[in-house]
Amino acid sequence: MTKDPAGKKSAPPLIWAFTTYFAEGLPYILIRTLSTFFFRASGVSLEATGLTSLYGLPWIVKFLWAPYLDSFGTKRSWLLITQVLLVCFFTLIAVLTQYSWALPVIALLFFLAAFLAASHDTAIDGFYMEALTVEEQARFVGYRVMAYRIAMMFGSGVIVTIGSRTGWVWAFGLAALVLGLLFLFHLTLLPRCERAKESIRQLMAQVFTQRFVLIMFMVSCILAAFIVWYRNSPKLATFPFSNLVGFLLLFSLLLLVPLRTRFLAGIKNRPDSIFARAFLSFIDRDKITAIILFIICLRVGEFMLSSMAGPFFIDVGLKEHYGWITGAVGLPCSIIGAMVGGWLIARKSLQKMIWPFLLAQNLTNLAYMMLAFHLLPYGTHVPGGVSVDTTANILFACAVAAFDYLAGGLGTAVLMTFLMGLCKEDFKAAHYAIGTGLMSVAGVYAGSFSGFLVEWVGYAYFFGISFVFSLPAMALIYFLPWPEVKKTSQP
Template sequence: MLITFSMGFSSGLPLLLTGSVLQLWMRQGGVSLQDLGLLTLVGLPYTLKFFWAPLLDRFQLTTWGRRRSWLLLSQITLTLALVALSQGDPHLDAQNMALWALLIAFFSATQDIGVDAYRREHLPESELGLGSSVYVYGYRTGMLLASGGGLILAGYWSWEMAYLLMAAAMILGMLTTWLAPEPYAHVDAPKTLKQAIVQPFVSFWQLKYAGHLLLFVLLYKIGDAIAAAMTAPLYVDLGFSEVEIGTTVKLFGFWATLAGGLIGGLLMVRIGIYRGLLIFGILQMLSTAGFVYLVYQGHHLPSLAAVVALENLASGMGTAAYIAFMAALTDIRFTATQYALLSSLAGVPRVLLSAPSGYLAVAFGWEGFFICCTLIAIPGLLLLPYIKQHFLVHQTSEATHVS
């Protein structure tokens, strides 16, 4: 579990450095809302990572093993790219900064492939739910350091110093990769690249309910993801400072996320993954509606803290169930590729569908935008009852296969 937490930290650290934190830096540099919305496209590697995930299933780069060798390579290149981005200036070279952010996202997505595969192979079936909660803890801790800590450092020192220190924090991931054992996958790795590419997709699409499962993965967090793309510009437009955002939104919200992950993990032990997805999904939708209330309140720190607490609590619960759900669907023979496919699909709302979010915010205003984000979460929830029996059947057959 300590390994799971540390690897989750390394996965969560880079995400917001090319997301909301970079948006704040760019917004202060005079970049328009429309361009900030398009900036979410730098996260495309998170959506397309299944294209090169078979390489991580097929090849072992060093004597460290399949998983650890790829993890070390991605962590080193990710750190160097963060150092390069720290030297940017949104006033002068916003386009070059976007390119470095794209490279960071690519190396970070590659690290995520390795981390997800490691966690699935390292943890027994009975510990996937708890492991998912611990992973979310680590992931959110990394996000907290990057966002809350990064914004406070930028406010007191500079954006360059903030990004350099975030790059240095990646050392924890490298140390974990060095000290952790190579997981034992219980089955042989793919013998050829063709097998690593073709068989994961063939085995998944042979399932009669594959389409239902993929559609659910796409829709479950769509409203939450699109809303999140514009929360950072909202805070700026409402007049909140970097320190206020860093302390209230990031630091205070972090504890709500920890509580959400803990509550979600404990509840899933008693109610199962399916009911967890349903209950936590409803809470996610309600938390998105809370931003409409914040818009009406304006620059009001108690209201900001309340909305952030609800959003992070629901997000921590929903993410734990969501990750456990996707992990339970993977075939352990093709862990990296199948989980990359599912998590890539899960990233579509955050990357592709969030790209026009700035245009929507301008067209409908902040109130109308967050109302739309609330309503768009409904289709995913309506799909849950139709896939319930399919999900239970898959869990049964997968458990039989592993045993």
């Protein structure tokens, strides 16, 4: 045990970094993945089940309300509030799973829980930056990744198995119990490292006004009508609605860059403009265009690769081995990569390690290209798969996958440390949410055209092209304002 700045006993960072990010990963996998499995197993149509893609919307647009988590209350208080509310939601869902008439209610509860979970994520990320120094933030990146991955495995493995074999009331009940125990641990032993600028009660007084409720009602009606129109448009319906909304909002952020000076002058006379100050403070820095382009391009090549790695293993005849390769080989390698990457960044600095780490991450695309040329004639896509299930080929595939996950862990350490370094003191949670939003939307669009590209040129050439798409981020490293990144990361 250690003592926090308030003099109370608290858990050491090694412990709470694990527990908080386990608590972050579990609701995500339950809402984004397990909900789809549950609704389909309950007999819901494929068309209706497809609407669960809307559950991803809060994670893409969470930067819209993140500034208020920075300005009212503390990250610790928001973490605890959203966590206990998630416990209540999953408990209620567990009870309602016993009744077939409750499926629409459960769908609504999942949607509301998605907003809570996205806010919970934002609070945890902000708390992590408030409670740790710059060096500690890099050092514990590996523990964050490990906890999150274990939570994902727990949700997609243990919870799904219990739901399928024993009943969903026990599955969601167990999830609520685990989150409840984590809440009690965090309530008791999570360090107090931040003072509230304004109380959460003051925020509630500002939010729950007649005008605000009326505006939200009108926005909800317009959004609902737009979703109905969107779903009935054959061409648009093939693309997730949440991804489109996220893209439009983040594109609007990019449009603010050339106008930031004018907007900054305008909000000086309005100190209560929390939303505007958060966004403008993010873009009010040297070489912001290079920074935003770097964030967008950082993982494009990796996203292209990861979106087609599974289909590639299936098409080359290694379908039966893909599960244990990703689990037994991929999981430990990704954790080791993130831990080693975080340790080296803390020891050597991000500026020294970013280029070799990104080079390693992007070389995995070429490794997959070599594997594809080896397993498929001329690197082309072969419908129906081919027989390559030999010991030598399996070992080759394992080696490539191990390198991919290990280098991906190094890239994750770079990404997290870089984004944390961009977060300014007053809006750490908001700035981190903006950064992750930019990256995630770029990844969605990079992965969306990958299948078409594979059908056109084949797997091997596709992996080579994905490497080319990774080069802009490496070139942009030399245009990044490193003193600015280092300065703004100080707690």
